Amino acid sequence: MSDREQVVELSGVVKRYGNFTAVEPMNLAVEAGAFVTLLGPSGCGKTTTLRMVAGLAAPSAGDILIKGARVNDVPIHKRNLGIVFQNYALFPHKTVFDNVAFGLKYRKAAKAQIAERVSRALDLVQLPQMADRFPNQLSGGQQQRIALARAIVVEPDVLLLDEPLSALDANLREGMRVELKKIQHQLGITTIFVTHDQSEALAMSDKIIVMNQGRIEQEGSPEDVYTRPRSEFVARFLGNSNLLDGQVTARDGNALRIAVEGLGEIQADSEGTEAPQNGARLRLVVRAEKIRLSSTPQDKTDATRLTGRIETVDYQGQSARYFVTVGTHSLQVINPIDRRPFGQGAEVSVEIRPRDVVLLKPE
């Protein structure tokens, strides 16, 4: 993977608006064919970063390279990009055909070739019948597909997606998500995707870059970012996490025992992270769905076993979300439902496996 060509590179890129720094010095490399997601809450600098790659915003410092060439001074219309905007931005006064053909016209393609490429692009997004319609005659999902067709028909070096799914209905969004990823994979097109939706990011990306306050918090594969958050922000932003403060009381290789005030002792595994010293203060992250509740404790694992009482039950169909009081703490737990959910006030055994405990330096 690593010897693949870097299609987009950012080195030390900064964006300031007056005294406000929207993007702190940032380095980023996107490999050919990769689907990279910039994930973060609004105002984290993800859209600004995308706009700088697009040439819609000029970086205050640093270099942006596309296919190895510095593009800081290359205007947007010469960058060979495809952008899908949040509100589609289909030209309302042009037919679907003319919308999709728009980019080809400026690439000096011959008429016959334009017609052929447009129809191929419309086939790809499964809307071959819509060429003569106007955008306002299409549904949101259809407009979304046409916007995608318009962006990819020019065979851009990079496809930039600015929250393209956020204007769609929830159930449509999931379908589009699968399809978008499929088309991206099929074309092998290098893609940068901006979203604040963690499930989109997890489902679609080869690499996720979690951003907060203009900084990269963590980057890695979806699995890596999800299961091994490296900061409290990432832990909180992705999924439902429990954060606990503790102190290392015993250490045997990678196996740690960590005392958490008001809860008890938790066993953890420091594999893959820098092993903390005995007595070191730590912050622990435990994902809500990694905690296992059962009515009777099971002996066969090396898990930490605690006893708790169900405080609230949030029934979600195939799973349920509980708040469980353990000692002086309230833990959030999401478990699949086996026959029927635990009732409020029930005594349960709470099990946490050592490898599901993520260790963070205290902040």
Added chain:
Amino acid sequence: MSGGQNIVTSWSLIRAFTILIYLFMFLPVAVVVLLAFNANQFGSFPMEGLSLRWFVELWNNDAIVRAFKTSVLLGSLTAAVSTTLGVLTSLALVRYDFRGKGLITTLMIAPILVPEVVLAVALLLFLRWLEMPKSFPLLLLGHVIFTLPFVVLIVQARLVAVRRDYEEAALSLGANAFHTFREVTLPLIMPAVFAGVIFAFTISFDDVTGTLFWKPGGVETVPTQIFAMLRNSISPEINALGAVMVVVTVAVPLLGVSIARRMAAALR
């Protein structure tokens, strides 16, 4: 329940008052249009038969036909120049950030806030100071100055509503700034541009005050021609000319607005 009774009477009073005001405003216009079709030399009621003779005389009156041509030419040129400048100004004011933007906006709108006489005299004095004689281009310049704010206001309002991402999409697809304007921005603001053209034309066509100050000797527009004719006598021809003016200044904008509406609806 005398309170409720009072409200009812006061509403009907307001209604009656409103009707009276409208009558006061439009009755003279109606009378002029009506008398334009009067067969008799002297306008009085009851009318003694309908006739189109005054319109025929209008047509045969060289001075009036010349004034009409001047007005149409002046109005068209004013519309063309004002709209071009107005669109460019609006683009600058809406799409770009620069120092003194607020000041420029205010100055741009100022001509419709300053009394026309003041504006007229000011421009005249200014050109005296530059030692430039009165001329048709000067008259055109004057008309552009006070029609431009209308165009800017209309186009600006539309441009604000055109989302920036249409233009960004065009740019990202390889169109340069000029192509983007021609292919995307201009079609999207076309209804406003069209409305601007109509406004500029009608305002120019209708103008008396500024025109009286700025027109060079021997050049008359329709309104100044009417003015001149009124000084001698009240001829029924004036009624006919007035009727033509009413039609032009009412029908053109109405037609324009309905076309602009249709264009805007097509873009939605």
